[in-house]
Amino acid sequence: xxxxxxxxxxxxxxxxxxxxxxxxxxxxxxxxxxxxxxxxxxxxxxxxxxxxxxxxxxxxxxxxxxxxxxxxxxxxxxxxxxxxxxxxxxxxxxxxxxxxxxxxxxxxxxxxxxxxxxxxxxxxxxxxxxxxxxxxxxxxxxxxxxxxxxxxxxxxxxxxxxxxxxxxxxxxxxxxxxxxxxxxxxxxxxxxxxxxxxxxxxxxxxxxxxxxxxxxxxxxxxxxxxxxxxxxxxxxxxxxxxxxxxxxxxxxxxxxxxxxxxxxxxxxxxxxxxxxxxxxxxxxxxxxxxxxxxxxxxxxxxxxxxxxxxxxxxxxxxxxxxxxxxxxxxxxxxxxxxxxxxxxxxxxxxxxxxxxxxxxxxxxxxxxxxxxxxxxxxxx
Amino acid sequence: xxxxxxxxxxxxxxxxxxxxxxxxxxxxxxxxxxxxxxxxxxxxxxxxxxxxxxxxxxxxxxxxxxxxxxxxxxxxxxxxxxxxxxxxxxxxxxxxxxxxxxxxxxxxxxxxxxxxxxxxxxxxxxxxxxxxxxxxxxxxxxxxxxxxxxxxxxxxxxxxxxxxxxxxxxxxxxxxxxxxxxxxxxxxxxxxxxxxxxxxxxxxxxxxxxxxxxxxxxxxxxxxxxxxxxxxxxxxxxxxxxxxxxxxxxxxxxxxxxxxxxxxxxxxxxxxxxxxxxxxxxxxxxxxxxxxxxxxxxxxxxxxxxxxxxxxxxxxxxxxxxxxxxxxxxxxxxxxxxxxxxxxxxxxxxxxxxxxxxxxxxxxxxxxxxxxxxxxxx
Numbered sequence: 001x002x003x004x005x006x007x008x009x010x011x012x013x014x015x016x017x018x019x020x021x022x023x024x025x026x027x028x029x030x031x032x033x034x035x036x037x038x039x040x041x042x043x044x045x046x047x048x049x050x051x052x053x054x055x056x057x058x059x060x061x062x063x064x065x066x067x068x069x070x071x072x073x074x075x076x077x078x079x080x081x082x083x084x085x086x087x088x089x090x091x092x093x094x095x096x097x098x099x100x101x102x103x104x105x106x107x108x109x110x111x112x113x114x115x116x117x118x119x120x121x122x123x124x125x126x127x128x129x130x131x132x133x134x135x136x137x138x139x140x141x142x143x144x145x146x147x148x149x150x151x152x153x154x155x156x157x158x159x160x161x162x163x164x165x166x167x168x169x170x171x172x173x174x175x176x177x178x179x180x181x182x183x184x185x186x187x188x189x190x191x192x193x194x195x196x197x198x199x200x201x202x203x204x205x206x207x208x209x210x211x212x213x214x215x216x217x218x219x220x221x222x223x224x225x226x227x228x229x230x231x232x233x234x235x236x237x238x239x240x241x242x243x244x245x246x247x248x249x250x251x252x253x254x255x256x257x258x259x260x261x262x263x264x265x266x267x268x269x270x271x272x273x274x275x276x277x278x279x280x281x282x283x284x285x286x287x288x289x290x291x292x293x294x295x296x297x298x299x300x301x302x303x304x305x306x307x308x309x310x311x312x313x314x315x316x317x318x319x320x321x322x323x324x325x326x327x328x329x330x331x332x333x334x335x336x337x338x339x340x341x342x343x344x345x346x347x348x349x350x351x352x353x354x355x356x357x358x359x360x361x362x363x364x365x366x367x368x369x370x371x372x373x374x375x376x377x378x379x380x
Numbered sequence: 381x382x383x384x385x386x387x388x389x390x391x392x393x394x395x396x397x398x399x400x401x402x403x404x405x406x407x408x409x410x411x412x413x414x415x416x417x418x419x420x421x422x423x424x425x426x427x428x429x430x431x432x433x434x435x436x437x438x439x440x441x442x443x444x445x446x447x448x449x450x451x452x453x454x455x456x457x458x459x460x461x462x463x464x465x466x467x468x469x470x471x472x473x474x475x476x477x478x479x480x481x482x483x484x485x486x487x488x489x490x491x492x493x494x495x496x497x498x499x500x501x502x503x504x505x506x507x508x509x510x511x512x513x514x515x516x517x518x519x520x521x522x523x524x525x526x527x528x529x530x531x532x533x534x535x536x537x538x539x540x541x542x543x544x545x546x547x548x549x550x551x552x553x554x555x556x557x558x559x560x561x562x563x564x565x566x567x568x569x570x571x572x573x574x575x576x577x578x579x580x581x582x583x584x585x586x587x588x589x590x591x592x593x594x595x596x597x598x599x600x601x602x603x604x605x606x607x608x609x610x611x612x613x614x615x616x617x618x619x620x621x622x623x624x625x626x627x628x629x630x631x632x633x634x635x636x637x638x639x640x641x642x643x644x645x646x647x648x649x650x651x652x653x654x655x656x657x658x659x660x661x662x663x664x665x666x667x668x669x670x671x672x673x674x675x676x677x678x679x680x681x682x683x684x685x686x687x688x689x690x691x692x693x694x695x696x697x698x699x700x701x702x703x704x705x706x707x708x709x710x711x712x713x714x715x716x717x718x719x720x721x722x723x724x725x726x727x728x729x730x731x732x733x734x735x736x737x738x739x740x741x742x743x744x745x746x747x748x749x750x751x752x753x754x755x756x757x758x
Binding site: 021023024027028030031034035038039041042043049051093094095098118119120121122123125126127130131132133135136138139140143146147150154173182184185197201202205209290291292293294296297298300301304305306309310314315316318319320321323324328341342345346348352 | 404415520564580584588688716726
C-alpha cells in the first residue's frame with residue numbers, strides 16, 4: 001500500500017516542522033502573490049510611450065507636421081527638443097531618451113521643390129526588441145506622412161487623387177488573446193514558475209537539514225521504511241504547492257480577469273502531477289547535497305533558473321539555440337507551461353494536450369522513483 | 381588588524397574546506413552564465429508563417445517570399461479556412477497567418493488601398509507583438525516601393541515636369557547595431573548571478589553559524605564585534621570579486637560581447653555593488669533563525685528585485701510607483717552602470733550618479749545590518 005499509518009505519521013511530523021517555522025510558510029504562500037502583483041502591475045511586455053527627442057533644424061510648419069505624425073501614433077512621446085546633435089546623443093547616452101529624430105535644415109524647402117529629403121532616426125539599440133519595434137513604428141509614421149505630402153503635391157498639380165494610393169494596409173488580430181494583454185499570457189505561466197521554485201527549494205532542504213542536525217538517524221531507527229519517509233516527507237510540500245497553484249488561479253481569474261477557458265479538472269490534475277516532478281527534483285538534490293548551502297545553490301541551478309528562463313515563461317524556446325532547446329525538452333516546466341496556456345487561453349482539452357499530460361506524468365513518476373532509490377542507497 | 385586577518389583566514393578555510401563548495405562557487409556562476417547567455421534571448425526568429433491566399437497572385441507570393449527571405453519567418457504552408465487556421469494555431473504549426481483577400485493584386489495594380497489581415501495565435505502575446513512588428517516592417521518597405529512606383533507611373537502619365545517630394549528615413553541604431561539581445565542580456569546576467577550567489581551565500585553561511593552555535597565561540601573570543609563583521613564579510617567580498625572576474629571573462633570570451641568601456645570602472649562599480657549585496661545578506665542573517673528562513677527571505681527579496689530593476693523589462697515602461705520603488709534597489713543602478721560600460725563605453729562622467737547611489741545605498745544597508753548584527757551578538 002502506498003499510504004499507510006507510518007507514512008501518515010511521517011507526514012504529520014513534517015507538517016509540524018512546516019507549521020512551526022511560520023515565517024518560511026508565510027513566505028512560501030506570499031511569494032505567488034508578490035509575483036502576481038509584479039507581473040500584473042509592474043511588467044508589461046507591451047511597448048509604447050517611447051521617449052523621443054527631435055532636433056529640428058528646420059523649424060517650419062512642415063517639420064512640425066512631421067513631428068506630429070510621429071507622436072500621433074501614441075507610440076512616441078515627445079520628450080525633448082535639443083538644440084544640437086550633440087545634446088541629442090547625450091540624451092541617448094544618459095538614457096533619458098530612447099530615440100532621436102534629426103530633421104535637416106531646409107526640410108520644408110526640399111518638400112516644396114519636390115526633392116527627396118532624408119531624416120535621420122537614432123535609436124538606442126541596447127534593448128533590441130524595443131529598438132526593432134521602434135523602427136517599425138517610425139517607418140510607418142514616415143511612410144504615411146510621405147503618402148500625404150505626395151497626394152497633396154499631386155493634387156496641387158491638378159490630379160484629383162484619393163487618399164492612400166497604392167497602399168497595403170495590414171489589419172491585426174490575435175485569436176486567443178484579442179486584447180493582447182501580456183497579463184493573460186504571463187499569469188498562467190506564474191503557476192509553473194512558483195511551483196518549480198517553492199517545491200524544489202523547500203524539499204531540497206528537508207533531508208539535508210535533518211542530516212545536518214543529526215535527526216535523520218532518529219528517523220531511520222523508527223519502524224518507518226525509507227519509502228515511507230520519502231512519501232511522508234513529500235505530502236506537506238505537495239499540499240503547499242497545490243495551495244500556491246490554487247491562489248494564483250483564484251487571484252488570476254477573479255482579480256486580474258485572466259480567462260480560464262478550458263477544463264478545470266485538467267488544470268488540477270496536471271498541477272498535481274507537476275508538483276510531483278518538483279518534489280522529485282528537490283528530493284534528488286536533497287539526497288545528493290552535503291549541506292544546505294550546496295542544496296540551495298543546486299536547486300537554483302537545476303530548478304529556479306530553468307523554471308524561470310528555459311521553460312518558455314518569458315523567453316520563447318523556439319529562439320534558443322538547438323542545444324538549449326534539447327535541454328528544455330527534459331524540463332517538466334516546459335510541458336506544464338504549454339498545458340497551462342492551452343487550458344487558460346485556448347480552452348484546449350485532454351485530447352489536445354494528451355502528449356504533454358502523458359509526458360509530464362511519466363516524468364513525475366520517474367523522478368520520484370529515482371529520488372526514492374537514491375535516498376535508499378544513501379542511507380542503506 | 382591581525383585578529384581580523386586571522387578571522388578572515390578561518391573563514392576562508394571553513395568555506396573552502398568542502399571541495400564541492402569550491403566547485404559551487406566557481407562552477408555555478410559559469411554554468412548559470414552559459415545557461416542564461418544562450419537561453420535568454422528576446423530575439424525572435426523562425427516565426428511559423430502560414431499563408432491564406434485567396435488572391436493567388438504574383439504580388440501576394442512576392443510579399444510572402446519577402447517575409448521568408450527576411451529570416452524572421454519560416455514558411456509553414458498554407459491554410460484555406462477558419463477551421464484549418466484554428467487547427468494550425470492549436471497544433472503549433474502556425475504562429476501567424478497572413479490572409480490575402482481576392483482582389484488584393486488587382487487593387488494594388490489599380491493604385492488603390494489593398495488590405496491584408498495578419499492573424500496571430502496571441503496566447504504568447506510577446507511573440508505575437510514581435511511577429512506583427514516584423515511583418516509590419518516588411519509591409520512598410522513594400523509600401524515605400526509601391527509609393528515610388530505609383531509616383532513614377534503618375535509622372536509618366538502626366539509628363540515628366542512634375543516633381544514629387546519623398547522622405548526617406550535613415551535609421552541608425554546606436555550601442556547595439558546588430559540588435560542582438562545577447563549584448564543587452566549578458567551584462568545584465570552578471571548582475572543577476574552576482575546577486576543570487578553573494579546574497580544567498582552570505583545570509584546562509586552566517587545563519588549557519590547561529591544554527592550550529594559556533595557564533596557564541598566568536599563572541600567569547602577577544603574579537604570586537606566590528607572585527608567579527610569585517611572578518612566575516614571580507615571573504616565573501618573576495619569571492620564576489622572573483623566571480624565578477626570569472627563571469628566578465630566568460631561573457632567576453634564565450635559570448636563575444638565587446639567591453640567598450642574601462643574594465644577598472646567596471647570592477648570599481650562591482651565593488652560598490654557588492655557592498656550592497658553583502659549588506660543585504662548580513663541583514664537577512666540577522667533576521668533569520670534557520671538557513672531555510674535565510675534562503676526564503678533572500679529569494680523573496682531577490683526575485684522581485686530582479687524583475688523590477690530592469691533585467692529583462694525596461695524600467696521606463698513600468699508604472700510610476702514601481703519606478704519610485706526601484707530607486708531603492710541596488711540592482712537598478714548596477715544594471716544601468718554595467719550596460720553603460722559594456723555597450724555605451726560610458727565612464728565616471730556619465731555614470732557617477734548611479735555610482736553615488738550604489739555607494740550611499742550600500743553603506744547605509746551595510747551599517748544598518750552591522751548595527752543589528754552587533755546588537756544580536758551582545
